[in-house]
Amino acid sequence: MTPRKDLLDIQSLTDEELEFILSNAVPFKNLFKRSVKKVPTLKGRTVLTLFYEPSTRTRSSFEIAASRLSADVTNFSVSTSSVVKGESVLDTVATLEAMRTDYVVVRHSMSGIPNLIAKHTNASVINAGDGFHAHPTQGLLDVFTLREVFGGDVRGARVAFIGDIQHSRVARSTNLLCRRMGMQTAMLAPGSLIPRELPQEIAVFQDWKELYAWKPDVIYLLRVQTERQNVPFFPSIGEYHRLFGLTDERLKWARDNGIWVMHPGPVNRGVELTDSVMEYERSLIDQQVENGIAVRMSVLYWLKPGSTVEDKP
Amino acid sequence: MKRLFKGGEIATEDSPKLTRADVLVEDGKIVQVAPGITAGEGTEVVDCTGKVILPALFDVHVHAREPGQEQKENIFTCSEAAINGGVVGFVMMPNTAPAIDTAGVVKTVLESARKCRIPLYTTGAITKGREGKELAAIGAMKAAGVVMITDDGYPVSNPVVLRRAMEYAKNFDLILASHCETMELSGKGSMHEGKVSYSLGLEGIPAISEEICLDRDIRIAQYTGAHVHIQHVTTARGMNTIRRFKEEGVKVTCEIAPHHLIFNHEDIRDYDTSYKMNPPLRTPEDNALLLQGLIDGVFDVIATDHAPHTEFEKKNDFQSAPFGITGLETALPCLYDRFMSKGVFGWDVIVKRYSAEPRRIIKLPPVPVVEGGVAEFIVFDPNGSTTFTKEFMKSKSSNTPFLNQTLKGSVDVVVLKDEVLLNR
Numbered sequence A: 001m002t003p004r005k006d007l008l009d010i011q012s013l014t015d016e017e018l019e020f021i022l023s024n025a026v027p028f029k030n031l032f033k034r035s036v037k038k039v040p041t042l043k044g045r046t047v048l049t050l051f052y053e054p055s056t057r058t059r060s061s062f063e064i065a066a067s068r069l070s071a072d073v074t075n076f077s078v079s080t081s082s083v084v085k086g087e088s089v090l091d092t093v094a095t096l097e098a099m100r101t102d103y104v105v106v107r108h109s110m111s112g113i114p115n116l117i118a119k120h121t122n123a124s125v126i127n128a129g130d131g132f133h134a135h136p137t138q139g140l141l142d143v144f145t146l147r148e149v150f151g152g153d154v155r156g157a158r159v160a161f162i163g164d165i166q167h168s169r170v171a172r173s174t175n176l177l178c179r180r181m182g183m184q185t186a187m188l189a190p191g192s193l194i195p196r197e198l199p200q201e202i203a204v205f206q207d208w209k210e211l212y213a214w215k216p217d218v219i220y221l222l223r224v225q226t227e228r229q230n231v232p233f234f235p236s237i238g239e240y241h242r243l244f245g246l247t248d249e250r251l252k253w254a255r256d257n258g259i260w261v262m263h264p265g266p267v268n269r270g271v272e273l274t275d276s277v278m279e280y281e282r283s284l285i286d287q288q289v290e291n292g293i294a295v296r297m298s299v300l301y302w303l304k305p306g307s308t309v310e311d312k313p
Numbered sequence B: 001m002k003r004l005f006k007g008g009e010i011a012t013e014d015s016p017k018l019t020r021a022d023v024l025v026e027d028g029k030i031v032q033v034a035p036g037i038t039a040g041e042g043t044e045v046v047d048c049t050g051k052v053i054l055p056a057l058f059d060v061h062v063h064a065r066e067p068g069q070e071q072k073e074n075i076f077t078c079s080e081a082a083i084n085g086g087v088v089g090f091v092m093m094p095n096t097a098p099a100i101d102t103a104g105v106v107k108t109v110l111e112s113a114r115k116c117r118i119p120l121y122t123t124g125a126i127t128k129g130r131e132g133k134e135l136a137a138i139g140a141m142k143a144a145g146v147v148m149i150t151d152d153g154y155p156v157s158n159p160v161v162l163r164r165a166m167e168y169a170k171n172f173d174l175i176l177a178s179h180c181e182t183m184e185l186s187g188k189g190s191m192h193e194g195k196v197s198y199s200l201g202l203e204g205i206p207a208i209s210e211e212i213c214l215d216r217d218i219r220i221a222q223y224t225g226a227h228v229h230i231q232h233v234t235t236a237r238g239m240n241t242i243r244r245f246k247e248e249g250v251k252v253t254c255e256i257a258p259h260h261l262i263f264n265h266e267d268i269r270d271y272d273t274s275y276k277m278n279p280p281l282r283t284p285e286d287n288a289l290l291l292q293g294l295i296d297g298v299f300d301v302i303a304t305d306h307a308p309h310t311e312f313e314k315k316n317d318f319q320s321a322p323f324g325i326t327g328l329e330t331a332l333p334c335l336y337d338r339f340m341s342k343g344v345f346g347w348d349v350i351v352k353r354y355s356a357e358p359r360r361i362i363k364l365p366p367v368p369v370v371e372g373g374v375a376e377f378i379v380f381d382p383n384g385s386t387t388f389t390k391e392f393m394k395s396k397s398s399n400t401p402f403l404n405q406t407l408k409g410s411v412d413v414v415v416l417k418d419e420v421l422l423n424r
Helices: A015-031 A057-068 A086-099 A113-119 A136-149 A169-180 A208-214 A237-244 A248-257 A275-279 A285-302 B075-084 B103-113 B138-144 B159-171 B195-200 B207-224 B236-247 B258-262 B284-296 B331-338 B347-361
Strands: A046-051 A072-076 A103-108 A124-130 A158-162 A184-188 A203-205 A218-221 A260-262 B002-006 B022-026 B029-034 B043-047 B052-055 B057-062 B087-092 B120-124 B148-150 B175-178 B228-230 B252-256 B376-387 B406-416 B419-423
Touching: A015 A136, A015 A285, A046 A057, A046 A086, A057 A072, A057 A103, A057 A124, A057 A285, A086 A103, A086 A113, A103 A113, A113 A124, A124 A136, A124 A285, A136 A169, A136 A218, A136 A260, A136 A285, A158 A169, A158 A208, A169 A184, A184 A208, A203 A208, A248 A275, A260 A285, B002 B406, B052 B347, B057 B075, B057 B331, B057 B347, B075 B087, B075 B103, B075 B419, B103 B120, B103 B138, B120 B138, B138 B159, B159 B175, B159 B207, B175 B207, B207 B228, B207 B236, B236 B252, B236 B284, B252 B258, B252 B284, B258 B284, B258 B331, B284 B347, B331 B347, B331 B376, B331 B406
Parallel strands: A046 A072, A046 A103, A103 A124, A158 A184, A158 A218, A184 A203, A218 A260, B002 B043, B057 B087, B087 B120, B120 B148, B148 B175, B175 B228, B228 B252
Antiparallel strands: B002 B022, B022 B029, B052 B376, B376 B406, B406 B419
16 A cells, blocks of 8 residues: 555545555544553654634544544644635645644635645645535545444445535535445435536435435435525525425434434534434434544554655664 | 748648748848749848748737736736747737726836837726726727727626627727626636536536626627627537527627637646636537637637736635636647647638737738738747746746646747747
């Protein structure tokens, strides 16, 4: 396996790398059952989180993953209140370069910023979500979770994504990875949130009835963006919830049919789902959070920062 | 002063066939075009063996960035870039800072142009500040010398304003050049809306943004009887609309940029900003159909939309980087490399679409290489090659996908009257 510096998207992962990350996440997750959850793998290395978009969950997940590998973790404070352009990001990256950081975990509201950073630093860049583009560790943790659910063999499993497909980096990364692992995928959303030119093999449904008929194994709920350029995508939140949300009635259908429910978090009650989903026995939401740490540990373990290449004994 | 260009083959707009002939120039005029001319005493001989002699190129769509954006380019560096590409004369766009929207700015720009070695022309804005609201001083700018009016970079979004502008422009026999874009549909898009924009997670500029505005602008031209020139067409549907209206006799002309023939959205890999321009690169299908349109004669002219930006500006992320690529220096070699060297079209297309017709659009006479004609031609070496390094390029900016690439063909000599502007 060729050493890899950055994790920017799902597409660039080889099958071998994918398997490496997913299989190594298993022993990392087993650590969590112990009282001492820490291993010395990244002792002496620095992991820096650079979040230009507010996120408590993903940042904490990376921080915990890094500290369980014994790395030193620093949060580099940047503005999350306004959009910071690439040129200013690069100024910050020059600073990080001088600090000789080994790993930079980046989140930004504009697509391609992690790619830009990766070209200008020796540190390993991990994309923790950029614009509508990619969220590779989310995709990995989702597929890891599905493997646990389906006992290792996910081929043929049917996953339906419901919500803002157009603006979701999660839909892009998780969907790509699901299909690559041999799963069938489908989409349900208002037409205004379905991108043009989706690959033909992805089924697109108009309503829940069509979705029921497809007999999904998993439904994956996404958060929704209500408007852009002051033009709403659908008439109201209430109508969205009624037509596309996981309501109590639909949750009953899910329960009756043994369907799993996933969500990347944080959830919006009364929008994409109803309160009672949180107590649903086949909700995978908490399992996704736990697996996120294991998978991110595995990613940190796998990547090879440019700075380490020069290491001499 | 006598110069003999010996051993070359002459290209014309009428035939793809080249004619073997020597060209004798005296006091800036072509005095003889014939095979086997012998050089008299004191005649300088320029060896053109194996090379093509063609009328000098002319570009109706250039951003020289003066006044106000001289970090990107100025009129002089832009004119030198043009010479480097065999372009002897161009028309400047008004999206400067301030915009070219008064007779005063027009005069300043033309004053700078006089310091250049080639003739330059300018457009003026249609509306004040290119804001699409109030008409700019069109009459005064015409008197000061503008050859076209346009708000290039922006459309005139309000159809009432556009209608008035077209009606008014007719008084001055001015062509109105149209940047076709429906701003609301383009939104914050930075590339063509399609499968690549979805995959890269970038907001898209849908083809209909251009096509709707193009259709509207030509209809208003038809209604008012004005001459509209559609700039940088990028979609096959838009092209077909133009074709249909031309058949109806509407006064509409249009242009195609080399990059819209050569590149498409699939070239935008890893957010490379040297493929970011507006209108954006469309699909491979559009490439093929637009190319056929050029061969069929739907496009009146080839124009580069030369749009220099600094390295710093283009080093930004894809959404924040400015739209535009340079084109004056690469146009002929890239068209030769990608199409002519493969026999896709002949020299007549270049001479007609990138030399004769562009001049006719702004009512200048074409400059064929014929006896009695003015000496305004270039010598192109089809067996040579050009590597577009920063050092090679005379533009202040080097934002082109061809940076550090080698293309077949080389502009070796550029002649304007008695002067040899370039001799590699």
